[in-house]
Amino acid sequence: MKIAESDLIINPNGSIYHLNLLPEDIAGHVITVGDPDRVGDVSKYFDRIEYKKGKREFITHTGYIGKKRVTVISTGIGTDNIDIVFNELDALVNIDFATREVKKTLTSLNIIRVGTSGAVQADIPMGTILASSHGLGMDALMNYYISNPSVEERDLLTTVQSHFGHLKNINPYLTAADDSLLNTIGKDLPKGITITAPGFYAPQGRMVRASNSIPNFIGLINSFSTNQYRITNLEMETAGIYALAKVLGHKALSINAILASRVKFEFSKEPQKIVDQAIRLVLERI
Structure with missing residues (x-):
């Protein structure tokens, strides 16, 4: 056809x-x-x-x-x-x-994201290189695709939905990283669930002049945990990468250079150095 x-x-x-x-x-x-x-x-x-x-x-x-x-x-x-x-x-x-x-x-392509991100947990310092075990999408991309989540993904998403269920008009989706890439390129790195937001300011809990509709969004995010997983960081691409890679039959992993602490209200004074460390780590492991 x-x-x-x-x-x-x-x-x-x-x-x-x-x-x-x-x-x-x-x-x-x-x-x-x-x-x-x-x-x-x-x-x-x-x-x-x-x-x-x-x-x-x-x-x-x-x-x-x-x-x-x-x-x-x-x-x-x-x-x-x-x-x-x-x-x-x-x-x-x-x-x-x-x-x-x-x-x-x-x-099937091996696709590795090297991106920047902000930590939502106090014990994750700036300069950390973190591998996303899962991408949790707060955007609308996967409303337009048919996906087939695993049992583990469905169970974890159900727990997520229970935690965020009071938020109106948000239909989260969740996809795991490719195991083979997570265990090779992501080996020995800190891991956690990465939230993907549809914007940089209010969708990530920032407030400049416009008022946010979700109060204490960062507190809501970092209070989520299961026996095995917690939400570690926040950015704008990982969930879409993981979900579309799986739908299309590719392998994907997101490597995050942590440049900000969203709970300590700090931003790195050496962002390029941290990003360069992440780049060199990925290239060496490829």
């Missing part, structure tokens, strides 16, 4: 619509970063850069670390951009652009 031209837009040069990439441009290991300027902060550690491409906020470098081919791509901020990036990455490896048909043999 051919995919309609209006559903999968291919540029005149044969590249995918937003990312401006050709199918051969993508490596099996993909690092995502939010900030387009951070792409170069990753690729400067490559032994060889094969090419650099870009369009809008989506900047891509593909190259080699030793014999390992790696792609780093910027997503911009938010799960609306994750929707674009992940569907187009999947199309690049799993759809034949000539026939517009899904390939008989599907490719």
Whole structure:
């Protein structure tokens, strides 16, 4: 069954619509970063850069670390951009652009997010490199997709919904990290549930001038725990990455550079140093 031209837009040069990439441009290991300027902060550690491409906020470098081919791509901020990036990455490896048909043999990418985040627990210091065991989405992205959560994911989400059930118009979703990536790239790192918010200010409990509809949101977040899990940090992409990766058959892990303490009202004086540590850790473990 051919995919309609209006559903999968291919540029005149044969590249995918937003990312401006050709199918051969993508490596099996993909690092995502939010900030387009951070792409170069990753690729400067490559032994060889094969090419650099870009369009809008989506900047891509593909190259080699030793014999390992790696792609780093910027997503911009938010799960609306994750929707674009992940569907187009999947199309690049799993759809034949000539026939517009899904390939008989599907490719599963290893996708690692290297991003910044704020801790919501007092015992997580700034400078921590944290791996997300789960992504808990407070945005609306997965209202538009059919997913198949595991028993463990469903049970944990039920506990989450009970804790946050009094909040109106929020339908959270939850997806676990890929076990193989969590146990290799994420090995020996602190772990916890990462909340993905649909904004930076009130949706993350910040207040500048506009009044928040959810009082003490950070207190509500950090008071959640089960026998095994607690919510550790807050950002804007992880839940969408985990959920769409699972729907599309890819492996995903989110590595978080903790730059802020939301309970101590502090922000790092050396954010770039912490981000660089996270980048180097991921590249070494890839």
